[in-house]
Amino acid sequence: MLLPFLIVGGVGLVLLLISLVLGDILDHFDVGDGAISGTALSVGLVVFGASGALIATTGLDLVWAYVLAIVLGIVAYALSALVVRNLTNSSDGVPASAIGLSGVARSDVSTSGGEVSLDGPGEIERRLAYSDEPIAEGSRVVVVEHVGTRVKVAAN
Template sequence: MLLPFLIVGGLGLVLLVISLLLGDIFDHFDIGDGAISGTALAVGLVVFGAAGALTVTWGLDLVWAYVLAAVLAVVAYLLSAVAVRSLTRSSDGVPASALGLTGVAKSDVSSSGGEVSLDGPGEIERRLAWSDAPIAEGARIRVIEHAGTRVKVVAD
C-alpha cells in the first residue's frame, strides 16, 4: 500500500536533485514551449509521494490517499511552476533599460568613464557611465544611451 507512494516520491526526489544540479531537463527538449518545468514536476512528485504515504499511515482509505496526494501534487506543481517561471524571468541577466532616467554623477564623468547613481525603479547600485562632454561629480545627469550595463549620460 505504501510502496507506490514511496516509489513516486523517490523518483521525484531524484528528478529534483538532477534539476537542481544540472538545470531543468525539459528545457533541453523544448517540450510544450516551456510549459513543463522539470523542477516543478519533481516537486509535484515528491509531494504526491509524501502526502500519499502520510495519508496511508494515518489510516485513511487508499482511495482517499490517492485523491489527497493527487490534489496536493497538482497544487504543489502549479505553485512551483509559477515560482520557477518568475525566478527565471527575473534572473535572465539582461539589465533593465535605463534610457531617460536621471540621477547624480558619483565621480567625474568623461569619454573615458565615470560612475553615476540613477533614480529609477530597481536602481540600487552605481553604474559605469561615459559622456561626450566632461561632467563634474555631484552634477545631475540624464541617460541618453544604453550599452550593456554601461550608460551614456549628459548633464541635466
C-alpha cells in the same frame, strides 16, 4: 509502506533541482510542445511523495494515502504550472534602455566607476556607472551609453 512515496518524491526533487539549474528540462526535449512544464511536474511529484509519506504515517489505510497524495500532487502540478506559465508570459527578456535618462551621482563617478540614481519609470534605486570625465557626488548626470548592467554617464 513509505518506500513508493519516498522514491517518487526523491525523483521529483532531483528533477526539480535539475530544472532550477538547467531550466525547464522538458523544454530541452520538446516534450508536449510546451504544454507540459517539467518544473510543475517535478513540484507535483515532490508534493505526491511528501504528502503520501506524511499521510501514510498517520495510520490511515494505504489506499487513502495514495488517493490523497494523488489529489494533492495534481493540485500542486496545476498551481505550479499556472505560476510557471504566468512568469514565462510576463518576462519580456529585453531590458529597457537607460540612454537619455537623467539622474544624480550618488558617489564620485570616474572611469573606474561610481553610482548614480536615475529618474525613470521602473528604475532601480542605484546603478553602477562610469564616465570619461570625473563627476562629483551630487552632480546631475545624463546616460549616454548602456552596457550590460552599467551605464556611462556625462555631466548634465
